[in-house]
Amino acid sequence: MAAGWRAMVVEDEVELAALLASYLERDGFEVTTCHDGTSAVAVAGEVDPDVVVLDLGLPGLDGVEVCRRLRTFSDAYVVMLTARSDEVDTLIGLSVGADDYVTKPFSPRELMARVQAMLRRPRPVGGSDRAGGEDRRRFGPLVVDPVGRDVWLDDEPVALTRTEFDVLAALAERPQQAFSRRQLIERVWGPSWVGDEHLVDVHVGHLRRKLGDDAAEGRFIRTVRGVGYRMGAGG
Template sequence: MTDPLTGRVLVVDDEVDLAQLVAGYLRKAGLEVDVRYNGTEAVAAVRDFSPDVLVLDLGLPGLDGVEVCRQVRTFSSCHVLMLTARDDEVDKIVGLSVGADDYVTKPFSPRELVARVHAMLRRARTEAHEPASGRQALVIGDLVVDEAAREVHLAGKPVGLTRIEFDLLASLAAHPQLVLSRQQLVEMVWDMHWTGDEHLIDVHIGRIRKKLSDEASSPRYIHTVRGVGYRMGTGL
């Protein structure tokens, strides 16, 4: 039997009843929860409460979820789970492009949301408790991925990646020339019990490519293998 997870979760939604319902489920799961109902309060609460996971509604009035996420990413590396009332890929991708790690479309099962939060917390706890392996940095051309320090440099300059982006890049770099399916990458970066959309991998890969100035049409680093997944190139 695994130990129960602990952690702090900030829930932000202008639908008061929904926010309280979600908070109640999270508290029953043993988590410390704070709730806010608008974007301005949300940014301040992230600073004060220091959550491990931010459950954030995309359609907040005034300061919307995208802008909240953008501001939060300037000072916090907490996981961000975006909530959207519209089943619209544009909204989802816009939210993820500013640093969200996952999304849930309304209406959703509160139990599913708790499961997503737990998956994020399991990943965070694993990272925190894994000792430095002492492995040498992975070098692909002028790209250096230092797993122990969790740092990436390109042509000697640091590249700022989120936790998810780093783990995806490190997983690919650790298996040079091997094609990894989306499902394999999900299991490496999240865990085998993750229930999200595998195509979130594509969004995160797109963000990594942008930060590496790696064109999908003529990649040096991350190559798409159609119908399968991705592989790390040689950097040449």
């Protein structure tokens, strides 16, 4: 299913990196491997990967910093690998733009399932504003275009990662619906995803920051107590 997709594996355990690369290649990816963070950032700029499998505990430039730097020029899906299962490490990784995480030890098949689920994400195409043949959702000064995968605020483009856009598009597709974390997980990460559902909160936090949205006010993304999130009316 991955013919034409490019992947990077950034892992200092050479044997594990080779194993993961073999699974990705078997699934049709063109794979580049790196064993340290500094070279990973440089190589990513050259190969422009679609997916990056990134170890959190790299020597020198760790996975968090690598991810932070990747996000300055790449919207690749990033899956963080961590040997530590506590929530703090996971959320630190996600806070700099990782899309998902897998905790060691893990099955390579589990990782591939996560990667495949990301690449199969549905792209919402319904829209309430169809002027000019365009499928767009408008929330005051915020415009979400699920077809072109563009977002504008006050007529200025907003740069989102792929996962941030997918979360926003899911909310925007049904603005009157309050989505639970699990519902958003199923729409964005897939129904078979297993892990800490609070990663939804992390991505919503990213969106609010980029949209200049206050969590208490909920101008665009509103918190529904005891449920989850829904789109606000804007203004």
